[in-house]
Amino acid sequence: MSVSGLFFIPVLGLACFHLVLVARGRTTNEQVTGKFQGGVNPFTRGCCLNLQSVLFSPIMPRYTGKLRDRLPVCVHPPFHHPESQKLTPVKSSDNCVPSQTLPLKSLEEVDDPDSKSLSSPPPLPPKPDPVLLKNHLAALEESLLQSRAVMPSGHKIIPLQTSESPTKVLYQVPRDQIGTRISPLVPQEHASDPSLLQSENPGNSLTLNSRSLSLKHSHRRVAETPGPHPSASVLISRSGSLSCDSLLRPVERLGSQTPFLPMDSSLPRGPGCNCSPVFMNISRHSPQHREPSPVCYDSLAKPLMSSIQERREPDEKDKPLALAPNSGIYDIPSRRSLPHDFRGPSSRGPTPPAYGSREFLLSSAAYGYGCRSHLSSSSSSSLTRTPRTASSPLHFNRSLSPSFYHSLDRHSQQLPSALPSSSYGHQKALAFIRGEERPEPEL
């Protein structure tokens, strides 16, 4: 009797241990290797939410054997192109889709005869209808709240500043029915970040600008009216989500380019506000940095920054090669990372993390190198140790890769004044370390 009771002790012990793990939002590996002893776990969303997500998550089905009953889709030319031909109208989708695509009309007003029109009102007269604008504004507010519920209070500036511009964009939609003009138009009005707009304006039509400016005053009046009204038509809600999403796209674009950054930037703030440090850093640094690396590098010394950028260049060159095979996406981490060198400060796992897994996200997040998401693994895994070496560039960690040494040394030699000790001592230290790693000097 007591013997069988003894069997329950380890069972109860394990049960309690796993309850604690679930409540803290950690995996066993993370607990055992002590990954979060010093920092904050970025994957936790609070005790209650953690428990809820573990216990009440929907059961995800298996993916095999469900895809054979699909009708083939024929692809044959001639193909439509956005600039060369007129814009083809888009038919509305079936009833199960909550948001429908807009019907697009060409500039020359050539309509496709079989385009199904939505239940939208006919083209409005030139004078703006204040009721319609009110509904647009309400729908925009709703969709803004829905789509960006995560955005913290510190960054309400962005939606507020452009709260007027989307209304005029919304107004453009039913009038002009030109979908492609909306998105370039919005960034033009977005005055706070001109650098974000460089790649957003491929070929704008300037004819809409004057119209938008004339509507601005009327929209301002409308924007001040209080109280959201429930949006009625599909068109209004659709255009609301369309323009607010296109609005937020300049910010989203960079936000999605650095998917790992919020996990790191939110470390001092807690897991609640994910977005604001990301956007702040990005908006502060995007004019300075070039396009592929809008990441905050404040904490690093200049030689390290330049070495990081230099290291990125082979990554960028590899990018078109690496992206061509789909399996290449998953081969990149194993190809470029150095398993024997990959030792985080607290982890003892010998294998590099798989792309997209928690360990991978964690390793790149914890060190704040949110590179381009599709190629972040290689550079971030190699750069995981740079913050440790930032404070003392002379005391190189032996586990750094030799190529990192070279780029660092090259820049260190170019900027000897940046180092705290004398140049002779620096070169001596470099030679000493390098002598242990490689026989040939490169001074």
Added chain:
Amino acid sequence: MATEFHNLQELRHSASLANKVFIQRDYTDGTVCKFQTKFPSELDSRIERTLFEDTVKTLNNYYAEAEKIGGQSYLEGCLACLTVYLIFLCIETRYEKVLKKISRYIQEQNEKIYAPRGLLITDPLERGMRVIEISVYEDRGSSGSSSGSSTTSSSGR
């Protein structure tokens, strides 16, 4: 692993696979299934930006709806636990229903929007929910010419 079947081989007298564009996951909101809405530069001349973003946003909304934690997911979990998962022989989970909706939506988008532009969207389900794969086709004339850097994504599994 199920392979996608597009009736291209029979009609390849003038269209051939030239490139594949991958839309990666967006992890800014955590580990939920969400794809980046950033417009890839390879599609710049093929499709309008708004159409593409509509598609991706709708897909993101569908996935968010599928992964929503609520009463129904709780009930399904409890029922599954009590019946030792035998209940799934009889009923379909909400996630599966949404996956079917997504599949229908993608099929319809392909037929109406993407195929006329020489593009085809692959259901991310077929790629393990890792990427949205968009196959770009070129007008090559006769079928004798070789296509561009066509890749086999199935080898990645």
